[in-house]
Amino acid sequence: MNSVKLSKGDRIFDVINYALLTIVLIVVLYPLYFVVIASVSNPTFVNNGSMALWPKGFMLDGYRKVFEYADVWVGYRNTIFYTIFGTALNVIITLGIAYTLSRKHFLGKGALMAYILFPMFFSGGLIPTFLIVKKIGLYNTPLAMIIIGAINIFNVIIARTYIQGTIPEELFESAQIDGCNHFTYFFRIILPLSISIIAVLALYYGVEHWNDFFNSLIYLSNKSLFSLQLVLRGILIQSNVQADMLEAEDMVRRQYEAELLKYALIIVTSLPILIVYPFMQKYFVKGVMVGSVKG
Structure with missing residues (x-):
């Protein structure tokens, strides 16, 4: 079964569309992710901004x-x-x-x-x-x-x-x-x-x-x-x-x-x-x- 061949304009549109949706997804999910990792990190690292992607000073206090x-x-x-x-x-x-x-x-x-x-x-x-x-x-x-x-x-x-x-x-x-x-x-x-x-x-x-x-x-x-x-x-x-x-x-x-x-x-x-x-x-x-x- 032959698949529909996308034109160059369609491919460009798909790339831009996926890129924008990925950015929106990151913007929406990152605050929630930050709260999760901040809740198990040392508050000192959270306050000084050194924690961004991974927990630092892991603790459950x-x-x-x-x-x-x-x-x-x-x-x-x-x-x-x-x-x-x-x-x-x-x-x-x-x-x-x-x-x-x-x-x-x-x-x-x-x-x-x-x-x-x-x-x-x-x-x-x-x-x-x-x-x-x-x-x-x-x-x-x-x-x-x-x-x-x-x-x-x-x-x-x-x-x-x-x-x-x-x-x-x-x-x-x-x-x-x-x-x-x-x-x-x-x-x-x-x-x-x-x-x-x-x-x-x-x-x-x-x-x-x-x-x-x-x-x-x-x-x-x-x-x-x-x-x-x-x-x-x-x-x-x-x-x-x-x-x-x-x-x-x-x-x-x-x-x-x-x-x-x-x-x-x-x-x-x-x-x-x-x-x-x-x-x-x-x-x-x-x-x-x-x-x-x-x-």
Whole structure:
């Protein structure tokens, strides 16, 4: 079988294209690689810029110090809890609303959609939200991290578009003939056929919960409920606080420990998401494409 012969212009284009893509790949991956090697290098070499491609003064003291803090394990436990149950609630509510909005004969669909879209452009603000959360008894409770932000309008639109564009309306009409109501149709047909969009939503919401720092900072004051992000922030602050009140030798030691912890904290925080993301990437891309096809 004869292969297509590329012209000189095509070959030049391919070379330039591959060169540019290689540069982009290096620009994207090098910061992550630098953080990894810096986390196992002596902070002295990191700070003076002598470490660029390979670890220098290999050491795991940063990780050792991070995991010496009992609060880190508490933060991990809390964040895993918030991520699992928060994501489950997010996906259930989002798919329920998306299915409702995807029904052609649902009365008031336009008004409901307008009501849902309104908060995308206008919000009550932080102080009114905080006062409401405190008044209804969610302040300083795990439910505050799960219920607040339980719905994302953008994700609702993606899920509705997927259901409308992927699952034909005739399927519901056939199910109705067999005596299927909306609840049965949703749980027995829509959900099994929506595995892709469920994976997309779980990834979106899961990353959001895992990286959640602001809600934990605002709505939690009990250290036993802090998320991992807030715990790690506390460790960094603790390593840097009152440095100007210490003697020179103690100040240098404190700054050394802070640098030692900084990169290890980044790895500890990001590693679970970095492990999960490659397995979800194809669904992530599909979700973006689904949301870009229709409004």
